[in-house]
Amino acid sequence: MKHKTFFWFFLPTALAMLLFIALPLTSVVSQSFHAPHEEVLLVSEICDPFGCATESTIDHQATEQLKKDKPLGQWVGFEIYADRNHLAFKEVAEFWQTRSSFTGFISSLNNLQFYRAMGFTLTYVIVVTPLVILFGLIIALAVNSLHRHLKGLMVFFSLLPMIVTPLVGSLILFWMIDARGIVGSGLQEIFSDPNLSLKASTGLTWVTLIVYGVWHSAPFAFIVFYAGLQTVPKETLESAMIDGASRFQQVIHVVVPHLSPLVAFVALIQLMDNFRVFEPIVGFSASAHATSLSWIIWNDIGQEIRLFSSAATTSVLTIIGVVILLLPVLIRTWREFNPEK
Template sequence: MPHKTFLSFIWPSLVAMLLFIALPIVSVGFQSLYVEHEQVLVVGETCGPFGCTEEVSVDAAAMAALRAEQPAGQFNGLGTYTNASHLATDEIAEIFATSENFSEIRNRIMNLPFYKALIFTLSYTFIVTPLVIILGFIIAVAVNAVPAMLKGPVIFFSLIPMLVTPLVGSLVLFWMIDSRGIIGAALQSIFGDPSLSLKASPTLTWITLFVYGVWHSAPFAFVVFYAGLQTVPRDTMESAMVDGANRWERIRFVTIPYLMPLATFIALMQLMDNFRVFEPIIGFSAAASATSLSYLIYNDLRAAESPLFGSAAATSMLTIIGVIILLLPVLRQNWREFNRKT
């Protein structure tokens, strides 16, 4: 296909992506170098029947003029990246200089908002992803072995937790784990502790979010593995049987190696999706004990008075760098395959 025809087919889609994905990334990079204007204060005197008092107030007109002139705020260089709510370089240096042991360092770092969010995001990504793959595989093998009339309904109901949006799915579970809901009440009676609440401790909240993540994504792994199982070559399976492989050995040495490429695919998709975990934190009202990078950005943009564009943009840039690091191995592998093909 000549370049010109190619371009005439692809330009609408290309323009959409450039305008609304590439350009915003540039805009984020630009915004991250700026911070909000400092407030212009005026001192005014208010006189009442009991004498005059001096009052400091924000000069709204001057602020508006300043904002109109420089909508992005004032230039701050990399200041936003290194401040206490992002990379916190000074704080980290101080923590390493003054702490005595590892656990103290860990605890103090966990108090810095960016690192707290980063650690949660990474734990979520790297705990949920393998669990999803394992659980999805187990369900796929089990469903593959049950009578055909069960398969349809199982697939139907499995798709629901995945296709329902995370906010709604997490709300459904959130209401059930409420201490007055069915799961919350059941846990209380199992552990014989009427004050037990999954929302109270950070550890339990983290576990709840992990469980939610697995519940939400396992169906995806299940469906992909199940489709893969239908294509496992019968000859290989039969020759393994002839060679005397038992049930477990057939799974271990035939099925699993055959499904390995699918596992890589699921892992890639899951890494991308789990890294942006965000809605469950809102659904479970878990922000007090667990925040993710995406949540930090959302929170900055939702700031009560005016959105903190600079801070949100700096976190966004750091998140984008994280995504690229996460994708590097995949990109490299794709590049090699492409070179081999051409």
């Protein structure tokens, strides 16, 4: 295809992405270096018979003018990045100097909004991703050995947790695990603890969110692996069987290696999606015990006075996180594209 034809074919989608992804991205970056203007104060001296006093009033006109001239606000450099709500360099250094033990240091980091969110986000990504792959594989192997008619039915029902809106899916589970809901009251029966609540403690909230994450994403891994299972070479399996491999050995040495490119694919998608975990925290009303990077951005924007600079700074930090997460993939793709180098 000629360059010119390509250009015209690609123009609409390029424009959409430029205007509504690339441009906002640069605007987010520049917002993160600017703080809102302070009010312009008029200082005047008022003298009366008892003496003189200075009084400052807000000069609304000048403030408006300033906002109009520089709509981004005042340039503050990396100040917002370093403040208490973000990377909190000062506080971290202080905690490090006054630490009694390493775990003590980690738990004091927990008092800082950004690190707390980072802690949950990374835990979620690290725990959910392998569990999704594992469960997806087991479900795929199990369903694949079923009768033909049952397979279709299983695929239908398995798609539901994945396809339903994350917020709605988490709400449904939230009502079920409520102390008055069927799962919540059932658990109370089982552990014979009438005060047991999955929402009350941090640990249990994290477990709930992680269980939700696996429930939501396992179908995706299942479908991908299930499709992969249809293409496992029969000859290899048969020769493995003739060589005396047990069922388990067949799975480990023939099926899993055959699926490994798919595992890489699922892992990539899951890393991207789990890193943005957000809706379940809203759905489970879990923000008191678990926050994620996406959630604090949301929280900043949702304030009465929208904290754009703060939200933008967290956004930039999140994007850096995404890029670090993707780096191995990007490097691999680059190598594949330039094999000789």
